Amino acid sequence: MADEDLCFLAGDWRLFQKQRGHRWSLDDLVTAWVATRSLDLASPLRALDLGCGLGSVLLMVAWRLPNADVTGIEAQPDRAAMGRRSIAYNGVEGRCRIVDGDLRDDRITGSFELVTGTPPYFPIGTGTESEKTHAAPARFEHRGGVEDYLAIAARRVTPTGTIAICTSALERDRVANGARSAALAHREAWAIVPRAGKPPLVYVDVLAASGTLEHHELVVRDREGTWTADFQRVRTDLGMPSTAPR
Numbered sequence: 036m037a038d039e040d041l042c043f044l045a046g047d048w049r050l051f052q053k054q055r056g057h058r059w060s061l062d063d064l065v066t067a068w069v070a071t072r073s074l075d076l077a078s079p080l081r082a083l084d085l086g087c088g089l090g091s092v093l094l095m096v097a098w099r100l101p102n103a104d105v106t107g108i109e110a111q112p113d114r115a116a117m118g119r120r121s122i123a124y125n126g127v128e129g130r131c132r133i134v135d136g137d138l139r140d141d142r143i144t145g146s147f148e149l150v151t152g153t154p155p156y157f158p159i160g161t162g163t164e165s166e167k168t169h170a171a172p173a174r175f176e177h178r179g180g181v182e183d184y185l186a187i188a189a190r191r192v193t194p195t196g197t198i199a200i201c202t203s204a205l206e207r208d209r210v211a212n213g214a215r216s217a218a219l220a221h222r223e224a225w226a227i228v229p230r231a232g233k234p235p236l237v238y239v240d241v242l243a244a245s246g247t248l249e250h251h252e253l254v255v256r257d258r259e260g261t262w263t264a265d266f267q268r269v270r271t272d273l274g275m276p277s278t279a280p281r
Contacts, residue, residue, distance in 0.1 A: 039117075041124075044091065045098040046274035048125045051117050052089050059091035061227070062153055062201050062237055065253065067095035068269045069225050069239040070151050070199035077102055080148035083191055085138045085184050086110070090118030090131075092151050095273055097131050107133040108143055139183050141190065148196040150188040154181045181206055182213040185242070189217035197222065198242045204235040214242055222246035228254045231263075 044050040044059070052058050070092075074080070079102040084093040087107030097105045109115040115133045122131045136142040181202050188198040198219065202210055204226070214221060223241035228234070231254050255266045262270075267277040 043275070044121075045095050048094060048098050048274075050089060050091055050094060050121045051124070053117075057088065059089060061229075061255065063091040063095065064273065064275075065225070065227050065237070065239050065269065066151055066153055066199055066201040067092050067099065068273055069223070069241060070149060070197070071096060071099045072272070073197075074100065074149070076100055078148075079103065081145070082106070082149040082151070083108075083143060083147040083188075085150065085152035085187060086154065087118060087133060088114050090121050090133060092153060093118070093131065093133070094121060094125065094127075096149070096151060097127055099273060103149075104130045106131075106143065106147075108136055108138050109133055110135075110137045138187055141187055143191060145191075146193045146196070147191050148193050150192045150196070150198045151200070152184040152188060152198075153201045154184045181209050182216065185210075185213040185217045185219060188242075189219055192243070194244055196243065199239060200242070201237055201239045204238055207238070210238070210240055214240075218244075220244065220246045221248040223249050223251060226250070226252045228252060230254070230256045230260065231258045 038054055039051055040054055041049045041051055050059060076099060082096050082103050082105045084107040087093045087109045090107055093105050093107040097103055107118065109118065112135055115135050118133045122128055134142060184200060192198055219242040221240060222243050225239040226235035227237045227239065229236045253265055254263050257263055262279055271277045
């Protein structure tokens with residue numbers, strides 16, 4: 036379609052997205068990487084992505100875990116449909132799917148060894164919402180925030196499984212309170228720093244039924260603006276070029 040592009044994602048996999056509107060981003064990349072970094076990449080596990088949108092996290096997880104069966108749930112039907120087209124384009128309909136629906140309705144059944152989510156960062160009324168297609172629901176809590184994502188994730192994760200969720204650096208108290216309410220333990224907190232010397236932009240938290248918290252930091256660019264060796268490794272792990280285009 037004239038208003039779409041077929042963009043690079045992971046390895047030789049591609050993703051359909053609108054030229055104007057919400058597009059896949061650094062948040063999705065680091066969420067998929069943190070979620071899968073400690074797993075047996077050959078394991079035939081089941082994964083769930085909450086509010087999957089175009090399916091970027093879903094597909095990156097599926098690419099990195101070639102034996103995983105991955106399900107996403109998405110409330111915006113046209114975004115879900117575009118995600119299904121990407122699944123079909125990459126030839127993984129046999130192990131990837133997107134269910135239409137609001138994640139708060141808890142329409143997904145069964146249990147999953149891995150649950151991921153990138154909830155919107157802003158409560159309604161805390162900023163000016165974009166007029167770009169799909170951008171407002173992706174950034175503002177039209178269908179719940181981090182607490183809702185954690186509550187659903189806690190009901191769907193297996194007793195030994197993990198949850199990886201990406202949130203704004205401003206939401207640390209909400210993440211802690213949501214985890215406590217859902218009886219989840221913090222295992223990892225990853226501060227994602229866009230450039231050396233700057234404060235974290237987002238966090239990716241790993242939660243489970245039990246565990247002891249470990250703090251990590253991932254710096255994307257050094258003070259000169261060059262991708263750090265750590266971030267290059269993240270990109271390499273997810274089948275992406277490790278050097279920026281000139």
